[in-house]
Amino acid sequence: MLAPGIAQGETITAATTPVSGSPGATVAILSNLKTLSRWAYPQAAAAAHASHSAHSRVVGHLRFLTEDGQAEVYMALRSYNAGNRSWIQVALPGRPNGVTGWVPASALGELHVVHDYLRIDRETFRVTLFRDGRPIWSAPVGVGRPSLPTPAGHFYVREKLTAIGSPLYGPYALGTSAYAPALTEWPGGGVVGIHGTDEPQLIPGRPSHGCVRLHNADITRLWHLIPLGTPIEVV
Numbered sequence: 019m020l021a022p023g024i025a026q027g028e029t030i031t032a033a034t035t036p037v038s039g040s041p042g043a044t045v046a047i048l049s050n051l052k053t054l055s056r057w058a059y060p061q062a063a064a065a066a067h068a069s070h071s072a073h074s075r076v077v078g079h080l081r082f083l084t085e086d087g088q089a090e091v092y093m094a095l096r097s098y099n100a101g102n103r104s105w106i107q108v109a110l111p112g113r114p115n116g117v118t119g120w121v122p123a124s125a126l127g128e129l130h131v132v133h134d135y136l137r138i139d140r141e142t143f144r145v146t147l148f149r150d151g152r153p154i155w156s157a158p159v160g161v162g163r164p165s166l167p168t169p170a171g172h173f174y175v176r177e178k179l180t181a182i183g184s185p186l187y188g189p190y191a192l193g194t195s196a197y198a199p200a201l202t203e204w205p206g207g208g209v210v211g212i213h214g215t216d217e218p219q220l221i222p223g224r225p226s227h228g229c230v231r232l233h234n235a236d237i238t239r240l241w242h243l244i245p246l247g248t249p250i251e252v253v
Contacts, residue, residue: 043100049093049249051172052135053151056094057247058106058126066119070098070105077119078110080126084193085209088177091247093195094129111195113208115171134248136175138230140168141253143222145212145230147243155243158222160215160231168210168228169196173250176209178241188214188234190241194250198228213237 035045049055060080068075084090092108095118099105104123135148138159146156162168177193191213198208214234215221221231232240 043098046097046099047095048097048106048129049095051249051251052148053133055132055135055174055247055249056129057091057132057174058094058108058129059089059091060125061127062125064121064125066108066110066121068119070103070107070120074120077117078112080108080121084111084177086177086179086193088179088193091174091176092126093174093247093249094126097123109172109174109195111176111197111209113197113199115169115173115195115197130247132245132247132249134245136244136248136250138168138250138252140170145232145240147240147248155239157232157236157240160221160223160225162226162228163224166198166200166227168226168230168252169199170252171196173210173252175244175246175248175250178244178246180241185216187211188216188232188237190214190237192237192241192244196250196252212240 060082064080065076066078068077081090094106094108096107105120106123106126107118107120110117110119133150138145140161143159144156145159146153173194173196175192176195179191191211194210196210198210210228212230214237215231218233221233
């Protein structure tokens with residue numbers, strides 16, 4: 019059974035798996051975060067629960083807009099189907115990083131598919147974009163200084179911005195689902211961005227307060243290549 023919102027004819031990356039102790043219930047992987055991932059716009063400001071039950075603990079809520087006023091997107095991780103009950107597990111942007119929750123499938127719109135994956139290596143100061151598992155673009159980066167590191171983990175591209183308003187950020191920026199651990203006074207409340215710079219001589223290195231800086235030519239190229247919903251791994 020396809021999760022609600024998946025286009026007709028589209029297949030799930032992993033076979034549905036029966037849920038032990040729940041006859042007729044199945045769980046399916048929607049995103050492997052490397053070669054095939056799915057995301058959706060919210061349809062309702064639904065509560066996100068710790069498990070696929072309306073009686074479980076609320077861990078967050080879907081929202082329609084990002085801090086920058088762009089349409090919010092949610093990475094769909096797994097689906098749960100039991101009779102007429104359908105839930106989707108999503109990644110929830112915010113502090114602390116890494117929170118996930120289950121929402122009714124009806125709270126999400128159509129699931130969009132991406133085959134890209136962005137890897138940021140804080141030791142080699144390198145960012146690489148993969149498509150269908152193959153590297154298609156790479157560039158040097160500047161990351162957070164030791165006292166204000168770029169957070170490690172699994173994130174995704176939430177928004178693509180063109181009007182940054184300052185040469186500090188270059189011509190383009192990507193808003194991610196990662197948040198700086200402490201710097202809440204940042205624009206957007208601490209969202210970790212991937213953007214250009216007016217200090218290209220500091221790349222590669224650790225010059226930032228947690229954001230990922232690229233040469234302006236490199237962020238321009240990446241901005242045009244990368245789709246919304248692309249998973250990001252920071253190592």
